[in-house]
Amino acid sequence: MAEPLRLADLGEWGLIERLGAFAPQGQFDDDGALVSPDGDHGLVVTTDLLVEGIHFSDTTMGPGDLGWRAAAANLSDLAAMGCHQVVGLTVGLAAPAETPWAWVEGVYGGLSEALAHYGGTLLGGDCSGSQQRLLAITALGRLDPARPIRRRDGRPGDLLVSSGAHGLSRLGLALLQGELEPLGDPELQERAITAHRRPRPRLDGLAALTASQPPGEPWRVAGMDSSDGLGQAVAAIAKRSLCQAVLERHQLPLAAAMAELPQAEAWCLGGGEDFELVLALAPAWAEALVEQLAGAQVIGRLEPAQPSDVSGWVTRPLRWADGTALALADAAGFSHFH
Amino acid sequence: MAEPLRLADLGEWGLIERLGAFAPQGQFDDDGALVSPDGDHGLVVTTDLLVEGIHFSDTTMGPGDLGWRAAAANLSDLAAMGCHQVVGLTVGLAAPAETPWAWVEGVYGGLSEALAHYGGTLLGGDCSGSQQRLLAITALGRLDPARPIRRRDGRPGDLLVSSGAHGLSRLGLALLQGELEPLGDPELQERAITAHRRPRPRLDGLAALTASQPPGEPWRVAGMDSSDGLGQAVAAIAKRSLCQAVLERHQLPLAAAMAELPQAEAWCLGGGEDFELVLALAPAWAEALVEQLAGAQVIGRLEPAQPSDVSGWVTRPLRWADGTALALADAAGFSHFH
Known part of the structure; x- marks a missing residue:
């Protein structure tokens, strides 16, 4: 029997291509998704995961840097879609129970700094325990649908x-x-x-x-x-x-x-x-x-x-x-x- | 020296209360956040994390159930805000490299079933390797801002x-x-x-x-x-x-x-x-x-x-x-x- 196909065999790009088949045609083509193409204010939504050991590590940056960087990565996707306004972010935070509050506070401080600089607010989020620290950020922005x-x-x-x-x-x-x-x-x-x-x-x-x-x-x-x-x-x-x-x-x-x-x-x-x-x-x-x-x-x-x-x-x-x-x-x- | 405060000391609700301080007043009060309170179509955004071993396990449900459930949990937040329309979901998927593609396909199949039933589309997302399987779902919906x-x-x-x-x-x-x-x-x-x-x-x-x-x-x-x-x-x-x-x-x-x-x-x-x-x-x-x-x-x-x-x-x-x-x-x- 053939070995079952694993994510490691597909790689990130191969996986995203397969996942795009569950979405409307063209939906996965860009850095973000255009939600409301009608009217003067198209809405763009984009999601990024940051996983400890892959996207960040305590040895290379402090929590404030991580928060800034997590926001910046998502705002960059909005910029790449042509957004003229940042609406805000939702943040999913998964972390082990022994994680110090001071670390979380630092991360959200860095996120807030980026929002204060580029516009938008923290819109909401969720938190959960986990084995590994992880941030799941979703950013919303607005663009002129005639200028994507x-x-x-x-x-x-x-x-x-x-x-x-x-x-x-x-x-x-x-x-x-x-x-x-x-x-x-x-x-x-x-x-x-x-x-x-x-x-x-x-x-x-x-x-x-x-x-x-x-x-x-x-x-x-x-x-x-x-x-x-x-x-x-x-x-x-x-x-x-x-x-x-x-x-x-x-x-x-x-x-x-x-x-x-x-x-x-x-x-x-x-x-x-x-x-x-x-x-x-x-x-x-x-x-x-x-x-x-x-x-x-x-x-x-x-x-x-x-x-x-x-x-x-x-x-x-x-x-x-x-x-x-x-x-x-x-x-x-x-x-x-x- | 006092022990540093950990997330385990705060608990989920204590943590969410502290995180709400980084958002505008009242923003964390409800199941989702109202993004555009002006006009006829208020937009609601809500984020949920589902972590293996905490929110789901292979012993209690298959991947199709998990996908349905993950969508349903977010659509329930939209319902709780008074949404009359589901716009769609973004999905952040973190999973170990050895995860079978068939499992991921099942999860997205379940998500798609729920969207086909309740409306909305898969809008986008991100994926990453991780030690533990995790889904981070953000749902968007519309409500009449006069009827929240x-x-x-x-x-x-x-x-x-x-x-x-x-x-x-x-x-x-x-x-x-x-x-x-x-x-x-x-x-x-x-x-x-x-x-x-x-x-x-x-x-x-x-x-x-x-x-x-x-x-x-x-x-x-x-x-x-x-x-x-x-x-x-x-x-x-x-x-x-x-x-x-x-x-x-x-x-x-x-x-x-x-x-x-x-x-x-x-x-x-x-x-x-x-x-x-x-x-x-x-x-x-x-x-x-x-x-x-x-x-x-x-x-x-x-x-x-x-x-x-x-x-x-x-x-x-x-x-x-x-x-x-x-x-x-x-x-x-x-x-x-x-």
Whole structure:
């Protein structure tokens, strides 16, 4: 008898694909779900799990950082959908009975700090005992349904834009875990650790997109956030848009001070948790956006999918501009089923 | 040095009270949070955690039952807020890597069955590895903001109404866990197990309330669901309404066939997970509702809080009509931090 199929065999992306079959067509395509597409105020809902030992650990951050980060990860999904307003969060907290109240208080303090900064309130939640600490956050936000950001809206010829540097969060994690010796550059050290502990969701992206929209150009913005890695984000946009993404090695969005590290390219593409926006836009719009949004840069372009790719499913969504392969394994993001 | 305060010291209710301090005043008072109080369509959001070994176990239900039950628990919170429409659910799934896909498929199948029955769709979610299986469900629903159900809206003189029998789910659990021998009454046995595995959220309650509202009577409905036990629900309504609840022993909402069991009273008041509605209404409305809603019955009344109770905090929210004490410990519902 064949072994039963386990979650480890599917991986996170394979599992999400199967779970999407229980939802209406297209519902699982983006960073969040659009609930009310009618009227002026579409509602977006998005859910994230953070599990101790996988997404966080006491050795790399305090409870206030964890709370901030948990909120930021969800607000980043709202930003990636094009939300102009954060409504708030619900928080499910599971923790062992011996967990100190002070830890929980710190987590909710960090969540509240992020909400005070970006808007929205704590809406409610639930708590339970468990063997392992876990946060389940659901965020609600509002967008203009005529101005969404969707993965599938890329077109061949679009330029790919990253809202900021990538790889810093992974560098910060390496430093906090002792995987790397402290850096000679204390400013980079501090910046990387802050990027890991206190990521900033790019809720400012929408205003820059609106301000840079060329006159007469209809709203069409493809995008997602880079929480699972820059390469993963580019690949997802390319796949959903039935395109191939072409990245320029010399345009990788690396913090200048980080470029010398041997891990720079791998962490830039696959480090994950930078919570930047990755967008595909008509060239004139992309160039105007880069002028508008400090730190943003063009990183490549979308081309028609290769003829060898089966219609409706792009098997090789990424390549380097010089023609060399950019295997998805190089930019695999996270697999949370070890 | 004093030992640090742990979650086990606070208990679930003490913890929720402290967490409510991070939210706007009153936000944690009800079964769900009202997001958009303006306009014709208020949005309600509610979150529940289900943790293996605490809320579910393979020994008492299959994955399809678990999925149904997880959806039903959240839809019951929507019903308890007065929602007339289920928008949908997001699902956070945490599970060990060796979990069979067939189990996950069964859970989502059960969730989908409940959504197909009560309305709404699977909106999205997240998944992660973990040591222990866990579901974090967030439900969205719509209500008419002029017709909410809130815990705090009870008044002295109101009659307390239960939408149905209590204690069956706890009886079903006892039978499934082998805590009780199989019953002589196979119909009761079957009914109790079904109550435990396939609870029915009382989304029909709102229509019955609307139909039974006496002419000229303004909308004022206090209520919550009985997921944490009937006694806990009555006590919460009484406390929030600054009243004392008086229960009649002979009016306990017991399934007739269950009344002979020695555990009947304890499980009726404290068994939990019956997912009925517990309401406080002006007497004429309560009596009309009981006519309208099959299985509903008057179980007691609200009286002014005792003068000895500190203003703003009712310390003895429950008593029996014959004057004997009804300690909250008898109806403590669940404590999930053991």
